Amino acid sequence: MTRTLMPAALALLALTLTSCGNAADDQEDGAGEQAEAGQDSLVLYSGRNEELIQPLIDQFTEDSGIEVEVRYGDTAELAAQILEEGEDTPADVFLAQDAGALGAVAQEGLFDELDAETRGQVPEAFRDAEDHWIGVSGRARTLVYNTDLLDEEDLPDSVAELTEPEYEGRVGVAPTNASFQSFVTAYREVEGEQAAEDFLTGLAENDPQIREKNGEIVSDVADGAIEMGLVNHYYLYGRAAELGQDPADLNIANHLFGGGDIGALVNVAGVGLFDAEHEASQTLVEHLLSEDGQRYFAEETAEYPLIEGVEGPEGMPALEDLDVPEIDLNSLEDLETTVQMITESGLVG
Amino acid sequence: MPWWLRAAALVGTGVALLPLAYLVVRAAQYPPGDFIDVVFSARSGRLAVTSLALTGAVTALCVAVGVGLAVLVTRIRVRGRLALGVAAALPLAIPSYVAAFGWQSMNALISPGTTFEGFAAAVLVITSVTYPYVYLPAVAALVAVDPGQEEAARSLGRGPVTTFFTVTARQAAPAITAGGLLCAVYVIADFGAVSILRVDTFTRAVFTSFSMGFDRLGGIALSSVLLVFTLCVLTAEGRIRRTGTRYASLSGASRTRPELLDVGRWAAPAALLGWAPVVVGLGVPLCALGVWSAQGVSRPGSIGEILAALGNSLWAAGAAAAATTVVAVPLGLWLARRPTVLARLLERTAYLAHSLPGVVIGLSVVMLGITVLPGLYQTMWLLTLAYCTLMLPLALGPVFSSALSAPPELEDAARALGKSPLLAYARVTLPLMLPGIISGALLVLLTVIKELPATLMLRPTGFDTLATRLWTYTGNESYAAAAPFAALLVLVAAVPAWMMISRLLKEVR
Numbered sequence: 001m002t003r004t005l006m007p008a009a010l011a012l013l014a015l016t017l018t019s020c021g022n023a024a025d026d027q028e029d030g031a032g033e034q035a036e037a038g039q040d041s042l043v044l045y046s047g048r049n050e051e052l053i054q055p056l057i058d059q060f061t062e063d064s065g066i067e068v069e070v071r072y073g074d075t076a077e078l079a080a081q082i083l084e085e086g087e088d089t090p091a092d093v094f095l096a097q098d099a100g101a102l103g104a105v106a107q108e109g110l111f112d113e114l115d116a117e118t119r120g121q122v123p124e125a126f127r128d129a130e131d132h133w134i135g136v137s138g139r140a141r142t143l144v145y146n147t148d149l150l151d152e153e154d155l156p157d158s159v160a161e162l163t164e165p166e167y168e169g170r171v172g173v174a175p176t177n178a179s180f181q182s183f184v185t186a187y188r189e190v191e192g193e194q195a196a197e198d199f200l201t202g203l204a205e206n207d208p209q210i211r212e213k214n215g216e217i218v219s220d221v222a223d224g225a226i227e228m229g230l231v232n233h234y235y236l237y238g239r240a241a242e243l244g245q246d247p248a249d250l251n252i253a254n255h256l257f258g259g260g261d262i263g264a265l266v267n268v269a270g271v272g273l274f275d276a277e278h279e280a281s282q283t284l285v286e287h288l289l290s291e292d293g294q295r296y297f298a299e300e301t302a303e304y305p306l307i308e309g310v311e312g313p314e315g316m317p318a319l320e321d322l323d324v325p326e327i328d329l330n331s332l333e334d335l336e337t338t339v340q341m342i343t344e345s346g347l348v349g
Numbered sequence: 350m351p352w353w354l355r356a357a358a359l360v361g362t363g364v365a366l367l368p369l370a371y372l373v374v375r376a377a378q379y380p381p382g383d384f385i386d387v388v389f390s391a392r393s394g395r396l397a398v399t400s401l402a403l404t405g406a407v408t409a410l411c412v413a414v415g416v417g418l419a420v421l422v423t424r425i426r427v428r429g430r431l432a433l434g435v436a437a438a439l440p441l442a443i444p445s446y447v448a449a450f451g452w453q454s455m456n457a458l459i460s461p462g463t464t465f466e467g468f469a470a471a472v473l474v475i476t477s478v479t480y481p482y483v484y485l486p487a488v489a490a491l492v493a494v495d496p497g498q499e500e501a502a503r504s505l506g507r508g509p510v511t512t513f514f515t516v517t518a519r520q521a522a523p524a525i526t527a528g529g530l531l532c533a534v535y536v537i538a539d540f541g542a543v544s545i546l547r548v549d550t551f552t553r554a555v556f557t558s559f560s561m562g563f564d565r566l567g568g569i570a571l572s573s574v575l576l577v578f579t580l581c582v583l584t585a586e587g588r589i590r591r592t593g594t595r596y597a598s599l600s601g602a603s604r605t606r607p608e609l610l611d612v613g614r615w616a617a618p619a620a621l622l623g624w625a626p627v628v629v630g631l632g633v634p635l636c637a638l639g640v641w642s643a644q645g646v647s648r649p650g651s652i653g654e655i656l657a658a659l660g661n662s663l664w665a666a667g668a669a670a671a672a673t674t675v676v677a678v679p680l681g682l683w684l685a686r687r688p689t690v691l692a693r694l695l696e697r698t699a700y701l702a703h704s705l706p707g708v709v710i711g712l713s714v715v716m717l718g719i720t721v722l723p724g725l726y727q728t729m730w731l732l733t734l735a736y737c738t739l740m741l742p743l744a745l746g747p748v749f750s751s752a753l754s755a756p757p758e759l760e761d762a763a764r765a766l767g768k769s770p771l772l773a774y775a776r777v778t779l780p781l782m783l784p785g786i787i788s789g790a791l792l793v794l795l796t797v798i799k800e801l802p803a804t805l806m807l808r809p810t811g812f813d814t815l816a817t818r819l820w821t822y823t824g825n826e827s828y829a830a831a832a833p834f835a836a837l838l839v840l841v842a843a844v845p846a847w848m849m850i851s852r853l854l855k856e857v858r
Contacts, residue, residue, distance in 0.1 A: 043810060049825045071810040072821065076560040077708070081806060083565070084715050090727060090810070176557050209464075212544055215826040224462040242645050242827055343392065348549075348557060 041067040042092040042280040045082065047075025047101065048269060052301050059296075060287045066280045075101045076178055083108060092281045095271050095288075098178040099135070100185065102270050103333025106132040112276035114285070121289050122306045126268050129330045135268030136288045137297040138304030140322060141183055142254040143263065144236060145228035146221050155228065155255045159263025160195075162230075163202025172209040172217040172229030175347040179214060179232055179267065185338045186265045189331045200345035210347065215239075222252050230263070233316060237302035247315055256317070260325045268306070268329060351770045358679035362695045365676045365737040369702045371713030372576070375569045387570040392554075396571075400550040400578065403471060403543070404536045410476045411532040414626050415483025416525060422854070423491040424513075426609040427620040431854055433627070434488070438850035440630030441481035442842035444799040444816070446541025447835050448478050448630070450823065451637030453545065458640060471548040477630035479535055483528035485849060486746065489788070490524035491517065492856040493754070509610060527746050530586045534704045534742070537578060540802065551575050552706045559708055572709045579704035583697050638836050645829025654818075659837060662814040665804070666797040668729060669736035670790040673744045676737060677789055678782070681748030686757055699741040707802030710735055714807055732807045736797050743796055744789035751785025752778075784852070791845040798842045815841070 046053050050072045057068050073081070075097040082089050082105055089110070096102045105111060111132040119131050126135035143162075145155060156162060162171050174180050188196040209226045211217045217229035218239055233254050240247040257263035271288065273281050287293050294305035302313040312318050342348055376384070387393065421427065422434035452474055456465035494517050502512045543550050551571055558568035612619060680699075683692045702710065714735040718726035725731045755778050763773035801816045808817065815838040822831035 050821045051825050051827060051830070069810045073805055074560065074824075077806070080559055080565060080712065081715055084712060085719050088719050088723065176560060178560075210547060212547070213824075219457075219826065220464070223457055225457075225464050238826060242829070 039279045040065065041069065042278065042284060043090050044068050044070045044093045044095060044284070045078045045089075045091040046070050046072050047078045047094070047096045047098075048072075053095070055300070056288075056293060056296050059292070060284060064280075064283055064287070066283060068284070079104055082110065086110070089274060092274055092278055093271055093284055094274070095136075095269070096133075097269050098182050098332075099133075099268055099270060099329040100178060100182045100332045100335050102128070102133040102272050103330060104335065105272060106130070107333055110274060111272035112274060114273060114276065115282075118282070118285055118289065126266075126306050126329065127270070129328070133270050133272035134285070134289075135270040135306050135329070136285075136293075137269045137301070138266050138306055138319060139179070139269065140233045140256065140304070140316075140324075141179070141263055141265045141267070142231060142233045142256055143228050144218055144221055144231050144252055145255055146224055146226075146251060147253050148251050149224060149227050152253070152255060157258060158261045159230070159257055160199055160261075163199060163206055165206075167206060169207045169209070170227040171203075171206070172211055172220060172226040173203065173347065174211045174214055174217060174231070175342050177213060180230065181335060181338050181342065182267050182332050183230070183262070183265055184342060185332045185334060186267075186325065186327050187262050188338065188341075190262050190325050190327055193337075197341055197345070200341055200347060204346040208347070218252065222250065228255075232267075234302040234313070237313065254316075256322070258323045260323050262325045262327075264322060264324055265327065266304070266319070266322060266324045267332070269303070351774075354679050354774070355683055358683045358692070358695070361676035362680050362699065362741070365673075365734070365741055366695070366698050366702055368710050368713035368717060368735065368738045369698065369705075371716055372569060372572060372705075372709065375566065375713075376573050379566050379570060383566075384570050384573075387567055388574055393571070393574065396549060396551050396554050397574070397578075399468070399548060400537065400552075403468065403475075403548065403550060404533050404582070406472045407475050407479060407536045408529050408533045410472065411480040411483045412525065412529050414476065414480040415485075415528060416487050418480075418484050418623055418626065419487035419491055420513075421619060421623045423488060424610055425616070425619060426611050427616045427623070429620060433620065433623050434854045435847060435850050436627045436631070437484055437623070438481050438846045439843050440478045440627065441485075441795060441846045442799075442839050443478045443630065443634050444541065444801070444838070444842075445475060445478055445539055446545060446801070446823075447819075447839070448474050448634050449542040449545035450828075451634035454637040454640055454828070455633055466547045468548055471543055471546045473629070474546060475536060475539060475542050477626065477633075479532050480626060480630070481846070482531040482535065483525060485788075485792075485853070486524040486528040486750070487521060488850070488853045489747075489750070490521035492853055494520045524750060526586055527750075530582065530700070531742065531746065533582050533586075534579060534700060537575060537582070537704045538706055540706055540708075551578065555706050556708060559712075565712070568709065572705060575704060575706070576701055579701050580697075582704075583700055587697075634839070638832050638839075641828040641832040641835075645827065654813075655833060655837065658813050658815045658818045658834065659841065661812055662798050662816070662838070662841065665729070665732060665736070665808075665812075665814055666794045668733045669740060669797040670744075670794040672733050673737050673740050673793045674748075674786060674790045676741060677744035677748045678786060681745055681785075682752045682778070682782070684745075684749055685752035685755075696742075696745065699745060702738045703740070703742045705739075707739065707800065707804075708806070710738055711803040711806035714738070714803070718807075727807070727809050729809065732804070732809070735803045735807050736793075736800070739800070739803060740793045740796055743792045747785040747788035747792070748782065749785075751782040751788075755781035787852070788849055791849050795842050795845040798838060 054070070057070060060066065061068055078094070079096065079101040082091060082094060087110070094105060106128060113131045114134055119127055119134055122134050126138060127133065143155060184196060184200065187199060211220065214231040214235050215238070217226065217231050218235040220226045221229050222239065236250065236252055236254055237247050240250055271285055273285065275281065289307055291310055294307050294310040297303045298305050298310060298313050304312050304319045418437045422430055422437065452470070453465050456463065499512055499516055502516045507515065538552055540552050540556055543553050544556065551574060555568045555571045555575065558571060559565065680692070680695060684696055714731055718731045722731065760773045760777045763777045764770060768776065799816060801820055804814055805817055805820065815834050819831050819834040819838060822834065
């Protein structure tokens with residue numbers, strides 16, 4: 001046994017190390033080519049899911065001839081990685097799921113300013129005041145609920161009502177998720193620190209159902225394990241797609257808070273550029289904001305397009321008709337206080 | 350113990366443990382006041398209680414299940430003994446996050462409207478995929494115990510049970526404790542299962558710190574508590590284990606097989622009890638995979654995408670196994686031959702690194718790459734370094750055990766006969782250590798195939814493994830698309846598990 005395995009093991013070892021060496025060589029060659037070619041390729045850090053984004057990138061490569069190397073990861077983890085990498089980051093473009101993450105990278109001064117033409121395409125409400133990042137698609141906060149268990153009349157008009165005794169133990173939340181944190185930051189901005197703190201404490205005392213991700217809330221609501229939950233509007237569409245059903249036929253529905261309630265916040269997924277002079281990066285941003293790109297978001301990810309003239313996701317009210325709260329998305333970068341507040345409220349471990 | 354071996358051990362292990370230095374550098378940047386606030390908060394206390402309880406409960410259960418199964422398979426005459434012996438090792442191939450997802454899917458199917466979560470659920474799920482860390486070394490130890498010594502005890506009038514506890518168990522104890530230590534450290538570092546089953550442990554809090562507002566320093570403060578934790582576990586283990594105790598028998602080829610105990614009508618219930626953990630650990634996740642493929646409509650990418658991920662997984666795992674073994678062999682030999690303070694310190698440090706969440710090692714290697722080795726950043730080299738840091742104890746355990754049973758006297762004899770030290774080492778000691786080296790390499794191979802957080806952070810851009818693909822699809826709730834990657838991952842990881850156990854069981858056939 002030992003005698004036969006020994007040569008095999010040594011061969012494996014040699015093989016592995018050789019291929020390691022080759023990989024390093026390839027890498028160096030690759031880097032060299034990249035330096036020569038320069039404008040024909042770019043590195044994208046995507047905090048958005050590969051399944052949603054890769055088809056759009058493939059289309060881009062086909063149209064422009066620009067090769068895109070995409071590094072997929074969680075938005076917050078990639079932001080942490082970029083902050084660690086600093087000026088030396090290999091990334092040319094950061095596509096993030098949330099304005100807060102973009103704000104944190106912008107705050108470190110890592111993004112370059114976007115040119116006036118690009119940013120002019122997106123309404124002021126959905127981009128950075130200092131032009132360091134720009135929204136490419138919009139997502140609304142909603143209360144998803146189980147239509148077998150509840151009627152829409154049973155649901156509150158304001159997200160603040162979820163702290164009332166009537167909703168005890170019935171509401172799902174994902175307090176460690178970036179979208180919930182952005183919502184809390186917006187709460188602080190609009191209603192004040194004390195109100196936000198009261199809301200979080202009230203929510204925590206109301207015995208909510210804690211989940212890691214929005215998707216888990218939506219599937220538990222559909223299974224009837226939870227009656228309702230705070231999520232983004234498009235998770236319902238994602239579930240419909242996975243089950244191969246029409247969103248209207250599901251036993252779950254989105255309840256939109258009205259009257260400019262903070263529970264109806266519209267956040268963005270957006271991009272920032274590390275080198276505005278890099279033409280390939282610029283072309284990618286233009287592609288994301290083109291009619292084709294924007295229609296892709298509306299149709300494939302059920303998000304809101306942000307440029308004029310492209311229709312929003314089916315079954316949702318138009319972006320202009322949403323009764324959204326008055327909020328400057330740039331103010332969402334102060335996550336530190338929010339995180340501390342959420343942690344102290346007892347919603348997180 | 351020639352000087353060049355010690356030097357190789359020192360340099361290799363030093364490099365492998367480099368990322369741990371990051372934590373010290375970073376912790377030093379934290380204002381001491383804030384640091385103390387995080388470490389001594391009420392939340393920190395709650396996390397400590399949960400983490401300790403979970404670690405204790407899972408480790409105790411793993412030792413009970415692992416040792417019980419090992420005794421059953423090596424010492425008792427039951428039907429289908431060898432099949433059970435092989436199957437019992439296979440749950441090691443199931444990543445804890447797949448097991449947890451699997452249990453939840455099955456729960457949703459069987460009793461919709463209820464949730465499967467909490468402490469008891471976590472104990473069950475983690476134990477079901479972790480007990481082989483005890484089972485494998487326990488089988489190895491029971492197989493290696495010299496039956497001659499048992500016979501001697503029996504002939505001196507001791508009964509079979511007394512003999513087992515006074516002779517057999519005592520010799521197997523170091524291996525069992527080492528396995529228990531691996532279980533404990535695994536539970537401390539586990540993120541997947543506890544986050545899916547919603548149990549708040551330190552590791553989950555570290556991840557939360559990183560993902561909530563990327564609070565890197567807060568995460569590092571909590572990580573330092575994890576280190577203290579592991580130190581306690583290591584100290585406790587060190588008291589149980591007596592390094593350097595050797596029971597080597599030189600009877601070699603003339604040794605006999607251990608005698609199988611006949612338990613009469615208890616044989617059938619014993620076999621049934623033996624299969625229970627296998628069904629729990631292997632059956633439930635595999636059923637869930639079937640359910641996933643049947644229910645959803647999302648489809649994975651092409652065969653090409655699947656094969657590319659498979660190839661990348663094997664390559665990454667192969668490189669990691671090779672590199673980790675190269676570091677582990679001199680260190681293991683040094684520890685076995687001359688357990689100096691320095692050697693012991695290196696070994697304990699390796700366990701410390703192993704207990705850290707993958708994201709901490711990931712970030713530390715990112716920093717190392719950016720600041721010190723920019724040319725290697727996001728290449729296989731740096732990914733391999735991270736694996737080396739994370740996996741060293743897995744290779745070290747079996748290498749160390751085999752080094753203990755390779756007596757230096759034989760090497761000395763070869764040198765006395767005129768061989769050079771290097772030749773004596775290569776011709777005498779290395780072959781004797783080979784079974785341990787192979788076991789260690791296989792264990793690293795298997796664990797790297799399952800590893801997720803460090804792989805995500807450090808892989809070359811565009812380099813996807815089975816685990817990262819699985820993560821992509823489950824992150825999007827596309828379980829049907831995830832199913833083939835999960836199935837392939839389990840299948841591939843099962844091969845080293847099967848190789849390890851079948852090598853061991855050859856001895857008791």
